[in-house]
Amino acid sequence: MKYFIRTTQSSFGEIVSIVREHNGEYAHIPLSEENADYCAYLAWVAKGNTAKEWIEE
């Protein structure tokens, strides 16, 4: 399991999301504590981990 912080610019403004990579599958997670995946990310961070910055290919 890997996490990335992805920040993109669009005509809608700046969009920040967490991208989770697991077994080659990527999921875009919103920054919302209503989301169980985001809560899992926060727990991962609480263990001392830090997400990498997402680099667009």
Added chain:
Amino acid sequence: MAGTTTNFAIPYPSSTDYVTDGATAMRSLADQVDAVLFTGSSSGNLLINGAMQVSQRSAVGTAVTGLTGTAYSTADRWGMNCSSLGTWTQTTIADAPTGSGFVNSFKMACTTANASPAAGAFCFVSQKIEAQNLQALRKGTASAQTMNLSFWVKSFQTGTYVVEFYDAVNTRSFSKAYTVTTSNTWQYVSMLVPADTTGTMTNSNVSGIEINFWLGAGTTYTSGTLPTAWGAVTNANRAAGQTNVASSTSNAWQITGTQLTVGSIATPFEFKSFADDLRECQRYYEKTYDIGTSVGSVVNAGSFVSSQSTESSGTVNYTITFKVQKRTASHTISFWQNNGTSNKWSIGFSGTDSNVTPTIPWRGEYNIVVSSAYGGCPAWVPAQILGHWAVSAEL
């Protein structure tokens, strides 16, 4: 008239009974019928996909291997929550009790054993029920209702197993044991869950009560005694007496026909059409791929396609509308190209075919706006977007 009770478990009088007080006898019968008609059957099944007939994430018969943590992998709405206790293969499998009307079951097979779990290790299979769907329980009030959980279970390992009812809103729980008496044989279990007059259930889309079928745990969760009533969560009591299914790679545990109803009587299983079950499941998970086609498959069928124009920034924006309103707008989204590449969609413009990682600027319960920006894509030119998606709004 056969047996000692009606189909709704109302006891027949014995042939030697004499009616000495007709009014009392009639009142008793009326109360029992009322319990069924008013507080029992009226709630329907609080669990979704109890017959395991919907399996969007992985087709029936397709095993998902190497599972160790928290994940929804096979039958919709049924998740596993494990930590430091074995490695598992999970399958929605075409195996069910003969003559029961069920076809599929949810299977957990241990593939890496842990016969001596650390104190804090645990593993359980659960379904989390939205709080707003639990109002019929009248939880936290003087008129709180009992529940009845019924299910079919088959396990290689005989022994004591625990089902936990975990109130995630008020951090309260109740646990109850059932016994697997014969190895690898389907058996029916019905258990009464007492009413809880403490801890009001909020009326919203958060997790309300979580039904946890324990498969094993360390002493942190097993060293106490099973409670006889709801109470504040005491970890040591949550899975007291639980057999460790992770003790051997010979072990496997299966379940189907799960039903949770309000009232004290186990009502007959409420069989639903596949379409009805699917629609209920899609509030929590939906995908473009056909049923039976795993996400990431190389396939065009079901793919999202939109031919339109770039905007001034060269970005293509488009709306994806869900078939069913999602539980929350704070959902998680994954993308695939039709060639199976994860986290990419295809974009075509001005004779150029490439791929791009989509962005989700707007998230709603009914739809999302997706934005695809490709470097060098000119403004106001025709562009086509192509790809699959899956959205999860699970609890």
